[in-house]
Amino acid sequence: MSDIVLSARGIKKSYFKDKLEVPVLRGVDVEVPRGKVTALVGRSGSGKSTLMHILATLDQPDEGEVYFGQQRIDNTSRRTRDSFRNKQIGIIFQFYHLLPELSALENVLAPTMIGRSFTDYFRSRKETRRHAEAMLDRVGLLQRASHKPSELSGGEMQRTAIARSLMNDPQLLLADEPTGNLDTDTGHEILGLLRGLNENEGLTICMITHDDAIAETADVCHRMKDGQLLLSPRRTRTESPDAPKLQIA
Ligand SMILES: Nc1ncnc2c1ncn2[C@@H]1O[C@H](COP(=O)(O)OP(=O)(O)OP(=O)(O)O)[C@@H](O)[C@H]1O
Numbered sequence: 194m195s196d197i198v199l200s201a202r203g204i205k206k207s208y209f210k211d212k213l214e215v216p217v218l219r220g221v222d223v224e225v226p227r228g229k230v231t232a233l234v235g236r237s238g239s240g241k242s243t244l245m246h247i248l249a250t251l252d253q254p255d256e257g258e259v260y261f262g263q264q265r266i267d268n269t270s271r272r273t274r275d276s277f278r279n280k281q282i283g284i285i286f287q288f289y290h291l292l293p294e295l296s297a298l299e300n301v302l303a304p305t306m307i308g309r310s311f312t313d314y315f316r317s318r319k320e321t322r323r324h325a326e327a328m329l330d331r332v333g334l335l336q337r338a339s340h341k342p343s344e345l346s347g348g349e350m351q352r353t354a355i356a357r358s359l360m361n362d363p364q365l366l367l368a369d370e371p372t373g374n375l376d377t378d379t380g381h382e383i384l385g386l387l388r389g390l391n392e393n394e395g396l397t398i399c400m401i402t403h404d405d406a407i408a409e410t411a412d413v414c415h416r417m418k419d420g421q422l423l424l425s426p427r428r429t430r431t432e433s434p435d436a437p438k439l440q441i442a
Pocket residue numbers: 208209210215217235236237238239240241242243244403
């Protein structure tokens with residue numbers, strides 16, 4: 194199995210506003226190493242969300258290539274990309290994107306209604322439901338299973354979104370400003386939860402953030418500026434004060 198879960202080469206993307214081309218990504222190369230937490234950090238407008246949408250196959254680049262392991266995915270059909278994403282990638286967003294009329298448990302079950310992947314693994318509805326409950330338990334929220342988003346705190350909504358993202362056992366979790374809508378303490382709780390999933394279960398995580406302090410908690414940090422990744426210091430998180438803290442990528 195490749196040590197790189199996801200990689201992108203030469204990614205370019207422009208938007209058009211009043212017939213004027215606005216280049217947003219100007220040739221981005223990036224790799225997401227397996228089993229690590231990678232941060233893409235940059236100021237507002239630097240192109241982070243645009244890049245994440247392309248990495249998640251939610252959007253396509255104008256130029257460049259995206260690979261999942263060795264397999265190129267950006268040039269596949271929409272249906273293939275949708276099915277691939279549903280099985281391999283969990284995604285969480287700053288504003289959670291929960292369905293307001295559904296309970297926490299029903300929100301976690303939502304991915305099973307989209308693709309067929311889940312029925313490959315689980316035979317009965319009962320088992321599917323049990324698995325969703327286990328995902329809520331994994332994020333410490335089983336006791337809120339019947340609550341609707343309006344009855345949950347911000348942190349609880351993000352936990353629900355994380356549980357939902359884990360439902361199909363993804364290889365990679367992409368997180369777009371996962372703590373951006375939370376107070377500092379709750380944000381730390383969510384980061385701790387993500388770090389736990391990485392350290393205890395080996396989940397590969399790639400998160401984007403504008404916050405340097407959050408980026409510093411990652412194993413690897415890439416800085417974005419004006420649609421490009423700067424030749425970045427590659428930070429390796431270490432427990433020992435004697436160990437080298439910075440490696441140059
Ligand atoms: N659909 C769109 N149409 C036109 N311009 C867009 C579109 N989406 C993004 N942009 C522009 O692309 C640039 C990068 O946006 P993007 O959301 O990727 O940045 P970001 O680094 O994630 O910013 P933030 O942290 O504020 O979310 C911005 O200047 C934005 O105005």
